[in-house]
Amino acid sequence: MMAEPIENADSTAPSDIPNGGDEFRMIAESAPVAVWVTGLDGKRSFVNRVYAEFLGVDQESARDFNWRSILHPDDSARIIAEAQAGKAALKPFTLEGRYRRADGEWRWLKSTLQPRRDGDGNPAGFFGVAHDVTETKLAELALREREAQLLVFVNQGTAGFSQVDISGRFTMVNDRFCEISGWPREELLGRSMQSITHPNDLGRNIPLFERMMRDGTPYSHEKRYVRPDGTLVWVNNSVALIRDDEGKPLGSSCVTLDVTRRREDEAALRKSEESIRLAVESAGMATWELDLDTMEGVWSLNRFDLLGLPRRADGRGSINDWLALIHPDDVEQVRETAYACFDRGTPFMIEYRILRADTGEERWLQSHGDRIMAGDENDLRFVAVSFDITERKRNEEELRTSETRFRTIFEEANDYIITADLDTRITSVNPSVVAALGYPEDALVGRSISEFLAPGQMEVVERLRDHKLEHGGTTRFSVRMRTHAAGGDLIWEINSRLTLDALGRPTGIHAIARDVTESKRFEMHQRLLIDELNHRVKNTLAIVQGIAQQTFRNPGIAMEARKAFEGRIAALSEAHNLLTRELWAPVPIHQVMADAIAPHCGGDRCHIEGCDLTLEPKTAISLALAIHELATNAVKHGALSNEAGRISITWQKTEDEKGKRLKLAWVESDGPPVSVPKRRGFGTRMIERGLAAELGGSVCIEFAAGGLRCEVDAPLPETAE
Amino acid sequence: MGRKIFIVEDEPVVAMCLEDILLDFGCSIIGPVGRLSEGLVIAEAVEADAAILDVNLGGERSDAIASVLRARGIPYILATGYGATANTGEHIVPLVSKPYCEEQLRSALESVIAL
Numbered sequence: 001m002m003a004e005p006i007e008n009a010d011s012t013a014p015s016d017i018p019n020g021g022d023e024f025r026m027i028a029e030s031a032p033v034a035v036w037v038t039g040l041d042g043k044r045s046f047v048n049r050v051y052a053e054f055l056g057v058d059q060e061s062a063r064d065f066n067w068r069s070i071l072h073p074d075d076s077a078r079i080i081a082e083a084q085a086g087k088a089a090l091k092p093f094t095l096e097g098r099y100r101r102a103d104g105e106w107r108w109l110k111s112t113l114q115p116r117r118d119g120d121g122n123p124a125g126f127f128g129v130a131h132d133v134t135e136t137k138l139a140e141l142a143l144r145e146r147e148a149q150l151l152v153f154v155n156q157g158t159a160g161f162s163q164v165d166i167s168g169r170f171t172m173v174n175d176r177f178c179e180i181s182g183w184p185r186e187e188l189l190g191r192s193m194q195s196i197t198h199p200n201d202l203g204r205n206i207p208l209f210e211r212m213m214r215d216g217t218p219y220s221h222e223k224r225y226v227r228p229d230g231t232l233v234w235v236n237n238s239v240a241l242i243r244d245d246e247g248k249p250l251g252s253s254c255v256t257l258d259v260t261r262r263r264e265d266e267a268a269l270r271k272s273e274e275s276i277r278l279a280v281e282s283a284g285m286a287t288w289e290l291d292l293d294t295m296e297g298v299w300s301l302n303r304f305d306l307l308g309l310p311r312r313a314d315g316r317g318s319i320n321d322w323l324a325l326i327h328p329d330d331v332e333q334v335r336e337t338a339y340a341c342f343d344r345g346t347p348f349m350i351e352y353r354i355l356r357a358d359t360g361e362e363r364w365l366q367s368h369g370d371r372i373m374a375g376d377e378n379d380l381r382f383v384a385v386s387f388d389i390t391e392r393k394r395n396e397e398e399l400r401t402s403e404t405r406f407r408t409i410f411e412e413a414n415d416y417i418i419t420a421d422l423d424t425r426i427t428s429v430n431p432s433v434v435a436a437l438g439y440p441e442d443a444l445v446g447r448s449i450s451e452f453l454a455p456g457q458m459e460v461v462e463r464l465r466d467h468k469l470e471h472g473g474t475t476r477f478s479v480r481m482r483t484h485a486a487g488g489d490l491i492w493e494i495n496s497r498l499t500l501d502a503l504g505r506p507t508g509i510h511a512i513a514r515d516v517t518e519s520k521r522f523e524m525h526q527r528l529l530i531d532e533l534n535h536r537v538k539n540t541l542a543i544v545q546g547i548a549q550q551t552f553r554n555p556g557i558a559m560e561a562r563k564a565f566e567g568r569i570a571a572l573s574e575a576h577n578l579l580t581r582e583l584w585a586p587v588p589i590h591q592v593m594a595d596a597i598a599p600h601c602g603g604d605r606c607h608i609e610g611c612d613l614t615l616e617p618k619t620a621i622s623l624a625l626a627i628h629e630l631a632t633n634a635v636k637h638g639a640l641s642n643e644a645g646r647i648s649i650t651w652q653k654t655e656d657e658k659g660k661r662l663k664l665a666w667v668e669s670d671g672p673p674v675s676v677p678k679r680r681g682f683g684t685r686m687i688e689r690g691l692a693a694e695l696g697g698s699v700c701i702e703f704a705a706g707g708l709r710c711e712v713d714a715p716l717p718e719t720a721e
Numbered sequence: 722m723g724r725k726i727f728i729v730e731d732e733p734v735v736a737m738c739l740e741d742i743l744l745d746f747g748c749s750i751i752g753p754v755g756r757l758s759e760g761l762v763i764a765e766a767v768e769a770d771a772a773i774l775d776v777n778l779g780g781e782r783s784d785a786i787a788s789v790l791r792a793r794g795i796p797y798i799l800a801t802g803y804g805a806t807a808n809t810g811e812h813i814v815p816l817v818s819k820p821y822c823e824e825q826l827r828s829a830l831e832s833v834i835a836l
Binding site: 537539542543546547549550553569577 | 732734736737739741742757777801818819820821822823824825
């Protein structure tokens with residue numbers, strides 16, 4: 001505070017002022033600040049009450065108080081030096097520093113010392129006033145400290161910080177801003193923010209800046225700075241207006257973040273989104289979105305293709321573009337579903353038909369749609385993907401048709417259809433099976449087939465199952481089924497094959513059976529009838545034979561005649577045996593020949609050879625009787641009457657102008673010399689007439705010298721075809 | 722006298738014919754019997770070297786007689802109008818088909834007894 005006390009030795013005018021001026025003294029005495037007066041010698045001639053109170057002494061003592069003793073050590077040397085200098089200069093000066101008050105507290109005092117002059121204008125000493133500025137000083141110090149801290153923050157922060165004036169010229173930048181922008185501080189401070197902003201971004205930047213200058217609206221935006229080397233940096237700037245004390249715009253302050261990396265990440269993300277979009281679209285999925293305010297939005301290009309619409313340059317389409325193409329029968333359903341999604345957010349998956357805009361072709365589409373919140377709840381959008389499922393639909397339709405077809409066959413067939421697993425456990429039966437066996441379906445399915453077979457039949461089923469497993473293919477067999485229904489056992493003829501999985505591995509057995517009970521019964525009945533017929537025919541022949549035998553026993557009747565007769569009856573009987581074996585069906589010619597010749601010709605003396613032919617029973621009997629006659633004759637007179645003779649019976653099918661023919665030849669050789677009989681006997685005539693008549697052809701017997709020949713030329717018997 | 726042959730045959734003319742053939746072979750005849758019941762009674766007691774059985778006796782099979790003969794160790798052959806289709810059961814028995822033919826009958830008989 002107080003300047004060096006000024007000696008109050010001078011009693012002239014200056015000293016008179018305090019002493020003589022009561023008015024001044026009163027003012028000084030009552031001032032709220034410390035006031036004192038010194039002479040040229042520095043001694044204090046006056047101190048006021050405040051001055052004394054600070055020191056804690058009376059005013060008298062205060063005049064002589066050594067103020068140097070209460071100076072703060074940090075301020076002491078400086079203040080003493082300044083005081084001496086000020087005193088010597090005889091000019092006004094101020095001192096500022098800490099003094100210890102009487103209560104021991106350090107107080108900041110600011111002293112102002114004013115030279116004073118006597119009436120002659122000569123220097124007379126100083127007039128001093130000391131303010132207690134402790135509070136101000138502390139506030140200032142605190143502010144300075146905060147500023148220092150702020151500066152550290154500003155300079156070392158991750159954010160760039162800058163200030164510009166109202167024209168955009170940089171007035172302050174921190175280190176980080178220099179780093180981000182790439183410009184050195186000294187360069188920046190001579191430039192405007194506009195000069196380092198990418199020209200393409202100024203279009204957005206300047207209006208924002210100008211508006212802020214106008215009405216104070218802060219803004220935040222992203223833009224690019226161009227660095228000295230020409231490279232770009234993306235920044236996010238938050239900009240606020242700075243005003244002066246009167247509220248007038250002074251410029252702006254800006255916090256800058258480097259967002260290049262984020263922009264790159266976003267670009268990468270967009271790229272990956274693009275890849276996803278491409279993948280989705282190349283998978284045949286068309287994407288679209290709808291702004292629910294305008295009911296139109298962006299369509300993927302393939303969505304236009306999907307609907308048969310021309311691709312639009314702006315890639316946009318509306319809800320009505322879509323609905324207009326939906327099949328009339330489907331459109332209401334689709335509209336309802338879509339609007340439920342638009343209005344209430346119900347996601348959907350629908351299948352519907354469209355009529356293509358270009359060709360009018362009907363196609364099936366599947367669409368998935370959902371409502372999403374893009375930003376806040378006021379920004380609702382609808383997004384969807386659609387794709388063509390016509391092929392699938394058609395396949396399904398075909399499958400359904402075919403399924404229905406097979407289901408119908410399965411359900412309605414009179415045939416019995418049974419599926420079983422490989423262990424012959426029944427897995428399904430059709431209604432016919434249920435009806436035929438008289439068990440309910442659930443008593444059949446899951447049970448072994450063996451439970452429904454007559455004894456001994458399961459072995460057959462298992463053997464054929466194993467055969468199928470080994471060789472594949474279909475097996476056909478008859479089994480006797482046990483039924484729960486009236487009428488007893490049934491005989492089923494079963495065709496079965498394995499069911500295979502996609503890899504060709506057997507999974508079970510599929511069997512279709514037909515009831516052959518009736519036909520088996522009929523067959524058996526017919527068999528009995530034929531047997532009975534045969535029995536009667538043979539018995540009749542036996543009776544005829546017996547009668548003949550008894551008749552021929554009379555003396556005078558040649559034994560030879562009896563033998564001939566018996567032979568003919570026997571031949572007839574043998575032919576019947578063959579017919580009996582074949583159940584009166586057409587019989588093979590080879591068998592007819594072999595059976596007819598067998599009683600007469602053993603070993604290899606007979607050669608029988610010809611093509612496969614079957615003969616009607618009647619033809620077969622005629623032929624058998626003819627062969628019997630030829631053979632009997634051969635035994636009596638021809639090739640079989642010696643040890644060396646041989647017989648060859650051959651036939652073949654030929655074709656000439658008269659059509660298809662059978663040619664048969666009986667040729668004897670190595671027999672005794674042949675003599676032409678004087679009279680044609682019964683045998684010869686029977687062959688030449690009977691057989692010729694039966695066959696409708698010609699039969700020629702030639703008594704050739706080398707051996708008898710019999711040649712038959714007849715139209716090919718019908719069954720031979 | 723030759724072998725004693727028991728004849729079971731329901732058709733008289735055929736039986737006569739069979740008799741004649743057998744007599745020609747030098748055999749003596751027991752029967753002929755034409756009915757199953759009668760045949761069974763005789764078969765129980767008959768002293769014969771062999772028998773010829775018609776399989777079908779007026780609609781009845783003669784199997785029962787065959788069983789008795791078999792049980793008594795009397796060899797027999799079967800005669801049938803069914804040809805080769807006659808059912809001979811599990812026993813292998815010579816089979817001749819009617820009408821009888823001397824050669825066939827002789828070889829069938831000789832396969833069971835010496836004539």
